[in-house]
Amino acid sequence: MSHWPFIIAAYALTALGALGVTLWSFAAMRRAEADAEALGKRP
Amino acid sequence: MHVYANPARFLKIARPLTAWLGWAGAALILVALGYGLFLGPRDHLQGESVRILYVHVPAAWLGMAGWTGIATASLMQLVWRHPLAAVAGRAIAVPGAVFTAICLATGSLWGRPTWGTYWEWDGRMTSMLVLLFLYIGYLALAAAEKEKGGEGRLTAIFGLAGAVNLPVIHYSVIWWNTLHQGESISFVRGSSTIDGAMLWPLLVSALGFSLLFGAIVLMRMRAELARNKVEARLKRMASE
Secondary structure: OOOHHHHHHHHHHHHHHHHHHHHHHHHHHHHHHHHHHHHHHOO | OHHHOOHHHHHHHHHHHHHHHHHHHHHHHHHHHHHHHHHOOOEOOOEHHHHHHHHHHHHHHHHHHHHHHHHHHHHHHHHOOOOOHHHHHHHHHHHHHHHHHHHHHHHHHHHHHHHOOOOOOOHHHHHHHHHHHHHHHHHHHHHHHHHOOOOOHHHHHHHHHHHHHHHHHHHHHHHOOOOOOOOOOOOOOOOOOOOHHHHHHHHHHHHHHHHHHHHHHHHHHHHHHHHHHHHHHHHHHHHO
16 A cells, blocks of 8 residues: 555645634734724724 | 733734744745655655654644643633733634644544554544544633623633643553554653654654744734724724
8 A cells, every 4th residue: 555645645634724724814813903903093 | 921911012022923933934844844755764664654743743742732822821811810811722722723633634644554544542542532622612612701701711711621631642652552652752862762864854843833833823812802902992982
């Protein structure tokens, strides 16, 4: 049995999970800080 | 720690630190996994599947470190009433859960070609699965308390109580006759059983993922502090 399909699947899952949570957190942060900034500019 | 209880003072440090941690972490991860995947040696017993260790072991460490962070934040919230402790605990929970899930999935993928099975109900694997359930429970409880406008005390108590699983995970390979192997890495000089050619990319990978984890936690804390600020401002505007 070749180990390579399992290795590729493991790295792909890790990349998906790590990148996914990073991008989700970044997007949430940018959205929330933009909302706070916009509200702060209102009189 | 109360020096950073003021959100403005905390954010002054968190803003530049987020980018530094994120980019440094990404660079180290690329170097370590590039080496691990393409250049690193195969193991004489595990064969090529040893390359999965460079993602599996850091994910396991971060899953456990994440709950250690949650337990520490919970203690700071309950005992010292640190204003940012609850925010920190909630920020750690999602990446902690994700890395625990990555650990379980990559462990399964490593187990199939080496042990001949994707899963075994042994001490190590079962206790890591319990950790994932604890993370999910923590997130559900935190969301429910926040919806009711609570301080998060129940969530903090849950965070502290769940820490009892951490020594169970760590010592499971010593206490029970498990399929999962015992520890190969020791911080006592000379007692690691893993070869140096595999140890250094593993440690670099662990450092890289840890820095990235730190960046993710800071992003989530910044998001929650911004949302709290908006909520407070809207409440003030509504009452005027």
